[in-house]
Amino acid sequence: MLSILYFPPGRGKNLQSDRDIRNAPTILFRNQPEIQGAGELSDGDWHRVAGADEVEPEEPKKVMIGDEEVALFNIDGAIFATSNICTHAFASLCDGFQEGEEIECPLHEGRYNIKTGKALCAPVTDDLDTFEVKVEDGNVYVKL
Ligand code: FES
Numbered sequence: 001m002l003s004i005l006y007f008p009p010g011r012g013k014n015l016q017s018d019r020d021i022r023n024a025p026t027i028l029f030r031n032q033p034e035i036q037g038a039g040e041l042s043d044g045d046w047h048r049v050a051g052a053d054e055v056e057p058e059e060p061k062k063v064m065i066g067d068e069e070v071a072l073f074n075i076d077g078a079i080f081a082t083s084n085i086c087t088h089a090f091a092s093l094c095d096g097f098q099e100g101e102e103i104e105c106p107l108h109e110g111r112y113n114i115k116t117g118k119a120l121c122a123p124v125t126d127d128l129d130t131f132e133v134k135v136e137d138g139n140v141y142v143k144l
Pocket of ligand 1: 087110
């Protein structure tokens with residue numbers, strides 16, 4: 001159940017106490033499916049994120065799915081997707097250096113295996129999230 005406080009025009013600004021808020025008119029939506037907004041994505045949805053020809057070998061490409069930063073990699077013509085944010089600190093892996101199946105973080109040179117997300121060397125210790133990818137009719141889809 002989702003509850004939304006509704007304040008008629010000009011009334012919300014007069015609420016001054018917890019009691020006023022408790023007594024404010026409320027609209028209730030019962031048994032409604034969860035409303036999806038920015039950053040709220042259900043599991044298992046496929047998202048078209050790029051054309052296959054936009055993901056060049058050795059040139060990681062950042063795409064956004066909702067609020068999620070995803071990195072696309074081309075390894076020998078096959079496309080893989082991982083989280084774009086390094087697990088060590090906040091760095092964009094797409095600004096790093098791809099060499100074959102490995103991506104090196106541009107900030108402290110931690111490395112990951114792109115196919116598995118496995119952290120390969122210090123300072124990174126936590127693996128990256130990886131996502132399923134499919135290519136259909138020249139379009140890249142990521143499941144998130
Ligand atoms: S932020 Fe990536 S290794 Fe430190």
